[in-house]
Amino acid sequence: MNRPPPSSDTLSRLTNVVGERYAIRDLAAMDGYMREWRGIWHGVSPLVVRPANTDEVSRVLAIAHETNTAIVPQGGNTGLVGAQIPHETNTEVVLSLDRMTRIIAVDASDNTITVEAGAILRSMQDAADAADRLFPLSLASEGSCRIGGNLSSNAGGLNVIAYGNTRELCLGLEVVLADGRVWNGLKHLRKDNTGYDLRNIFIGAEGTLGIITGAVMKLFPKPRVQETAFIAIASPQAAVDLLSLARELSGNRVVAFEIMPQFAMDITVKHMGARNPLATPSPWYVLSELADPVRGTFLRILETAMERGWVSDATVAQSAAQRNELWAIRELMPESQTHEGASIKHDIAVPVSRIPAFFTEADAVIRRMMPDARIMGYGHLGDGNIHYNITQPLGMEKQAFLSQWDAINDAVYAVVISLGGSISAEHGIGRLKRKYMPFIKSPVELHMMRGLKRMLDPKGILNPGKLLPE
Incomplete structure (x- = not known):
């Protein structure tokens, strides 16, 4: 943390790797890389480099290692804990992966998608959908976050209950080490019992052990039927009991189960134009979804829960439009709080x-x-x-x-x-x-x-x- 700023010669060498067009030194042009969306941190850097491929990342890190230059990797800059923002010392070079966006391959037979680390999450979802597959990682920032950042933070999201965190969705990685060496671990294997699991060392490491440049991620069959319900409950304990019941009666087909208090509902209606789908306010709400259940499963779950006094009211989406309206309530809640x-x-x-x-x-x-x-x-x-x-x-x-x-x-x-x-x-x-x-x-x-x-x-x-x- 006490290292001196990189020399002008080092900055020139780093610039030469990516080319003048993709080396940013102008303060105004760098601003989007220096601050995160909540405005908690505003870093200062002498240079932002935007490599086009793994080879350029490797060459940048080799120079950085030789010259003892600090590197801050950055994906979509949607992180919430400041890991992607340089300090205010003007000594750290930002390495942005925002040019490395390729969807390299989608394999419907292996149920895998291979991508560069700068691939935007939504583009991966769309590529999977085009192949009649599902990439289940789903976050509020999916239109701008990048898979390298998702892996580096082990992102979660809405579907972890069924599919796991980003760690559970990853089969293989390509990583550039601090000295510029490249580890090619882009495997498609579901089982590989050959010693230490190197892949998982880098997932959740926030760019402190190596820079992820590519990944092989799991795909899944797309659900043909979805049942989505918005449910009024009395307490968090009722929600926990309802979750257990839903798993039991659905054959463990619960893919999402979100809890929300009345205050969150009130301010989302007030500021975001949402509408409470239930007639009577409730202290707590649950938004839950089943994938490919037996027809009418949610109705049976809700009838049983009402008999047991856990649920006072509920609505089950009857169309894709209604399902989207229910999910919009949940997705707008974080923004509503800013007002x-x-x-x-x-x-x-x-x-x-x-x-x-x-x-x-x-x-x-x-x-x-x-x-x-x-x-x-x-x-x-x-x-x-x-x-x-x-x-x-x-x-x-x-x-x-x-x-x-x-x-x-x-x-x-x-x-x-x-x-x-x-x-x-x-x-x-x-x-x-x-x-x-x-x-x-x-x-x-x-x-x-x-x-x-x-x-x-x-x-x-x-x-x-x-x-x-x-």
Whole structure:
């Protein structure tokens, strides 16, 4: 972190690799690479390089390794923890993968898609769809996020309950190491029992061990029938019980199960033009989807749940348009919160059975600290991932609220840890949560992680100051 800025000769050599057109030094032109969309960090860099292929990435890293130049890899710049943003030191070169966007191959027989790391997630979904297949990774940022970033952060999204995180969707990787060597692990194998799983070392590493330049990802048969329901429930415990019932009665065909509080519904209706599909307000809602169920399965699930007192009202989409309207409510919730003032956000996970306890304990802690805080805990209940966001109280000054950032984080994370959870479910660590690593990782875990870093990046040039604590 204390290294000097790269010399003019080093910058010229890096520029020569990608060509003048794809080496950015103008401050205005670099601005989009220097800030993330929430405006928390605004980095400073002497150069942004945009290589066209793996060979150019390799040559850039070879020069960086020789000259001890720090490199910050960046995909779609949609990350939420600052891993993709350079520090304010003007010493780190940004390497953007936004030109490496090729869909190399779609193999419907093997159910795989091979892509460059800069491929946009939606383009991968579309390519799979054209081959009558499904690529199930689905995120709010899918129109701009890139698969290399998804892999580097081990992104989650809406369908993890059925298909797993990005890690579970990956079969093979191509990675450029810190010294410029290229590991070609672009395998299509479902089973390969030949020692250490090198692929998984780089997934979730946030660019600190190597730069992912290509990937082989899994595809799946497209569901022919989808049943989508918007459901009024009394409590998170009722949601957990409903999830268990839905899995049982559907033959484990639940592909999405989202929980939302009334506050989230209210502000989404208020600011985003959404409409509550149910006639009577409810303290909590669930949006759930089944893939290829036996006809009428959701009706049987809902009838049973109503008999047991878990569900008070529900609607099942009768068309693709109605399904899209129901999903729009959930997808608009994060943006709706921005209209209500500042917020302190948490991307946490606990075992599904402990989600009710998490809400009870975390809500109580926040109410003691800030009685008028508006709590918006929503998200992927089906896999235990809750976005637990605290919205600025009405009438409170923004800076006074944000001054409680660390105290609120500490309190929420203490509850999470006490319940055997994780302070980062799908967004990563980056700059935002780096200081918490000694509290959530044992000394043995940190020793192993640092050992991997020293072996693969002995000069510490790859994304310094991210993920690993001081």
